Amino acid sequence: MTSDSAFLGSIPVVYHRCLGPLLFEPFAEDLAERVAALAPRNVLETAAGTGIVTAAMVRSAPEAVILATDLNQAMLDVAAERIRSPLVRFEQADAQALPFEDGRFDTVVCQFGAMFFPDRIGAYREARRVLKKGGRFLFNVWDRLETNPVSEAVAGAVAAQFPGDPPSFLSRVPFGYHDQARIEAELYRAGFDDVVVETVAKTSLVASPRDAAVGLCQGSPLRAEIEARGDLEEATEAAAEALQRMAGPRGLESAMSAHVVSALV
Secondary structure (H helix, E strand, O other), X not given: OOHXXXXXXXXXXXXXXHHHHHHHHHHHHHHHHHHHHOOOOEEEEEOOOOOHHHHHHHHHOOOOEEEEEEOOHHHHHHHHXXXXXXXXXXXXXXXXXXXXXXXXXXXXXXXXXXXXXXXXXXXXXXXXXXXXXXEEEEEEEEOOHHHOHHHHHHHHHHHHHOOOOOOOHHHHOOOOOOOXXXXXXXXXXXXXXXXXXXXXEEEEEEOOHHHHHHHHHHOOOHHHHHHHHOOHHXXXXXXXXXXXXXXXXXXXEEEEEEEEEEEEO
C-alpha cells in the first residue's frame, strides 16, 4: 500500500465526518440510483471506504446482496459500525487482485476509487472477470480540479504554505484521472463493451468551512504530504481561511463535477 492510498490512524473517521457530506454523499446517491435501475441480485463494491455508497445502495436496492471491499481495513471498520444489514458483508480486498471466483456478481460498483489504483487496467480486468455475462461495471471519478472549486481552493492554500515543494496529492491523484478518452480506452483494453462516460454536476452545502478544510487536509493522504513538509494545523488553518472567504450566509456551497462510467461485460 502506497502513501497515496493509505487511509490510516484518525483519517477514516475524519474522512467520513467531514468529507462525506462535502464531497461524497451527493454522488453516492446518484450511483446508488443507477445501481437500483439494474435490479441487481449480487453486488460487489470495491474501494468502499467508510460505506457511503454501501449505505445508499441498501436504501435504493434493498433486496441486493452487497459485498463491500476496500484495501484499507480501517475504513471498513468505520463502515461496519454504521451499516448493520444481513445482506451486507465487508471484506478487505485489493481491487487489482480480487479473491473471488469468475462470474460471481451481476454488478460491480466503485466510487472515487479508480484514481488510486496503480494498475487501473488490471483492476478493470478483475472487475470484468468477476462479473457475469451481461453484468455492469459502474464507477465514478472526479473531473478536473478546476471544476471542483472547493478542492481547488484547498490545494492552492496548502501549496502556498510550501512554495518550494508544494504538496501535489489532490491534483495528482483524486483529480488526476479525468481524461474521458483515456478512461474509455483503458476499459476497452480491459475487455469491456458499451462504455459510456457521463459528466455529472452536483452541489453540497456544509455549515462549517473549517470542517471542510479539516476533511481535505487531515482526512485524506494529503495529510502525510503536509506533515512531511511542516505544520499540519497551520496548513489546515490556511485552507479554512480560504474556504471561509468562499462561504455564504448558509455556509460553504460546493459545486462539484465528476464522470460517471458504465461498462458492459
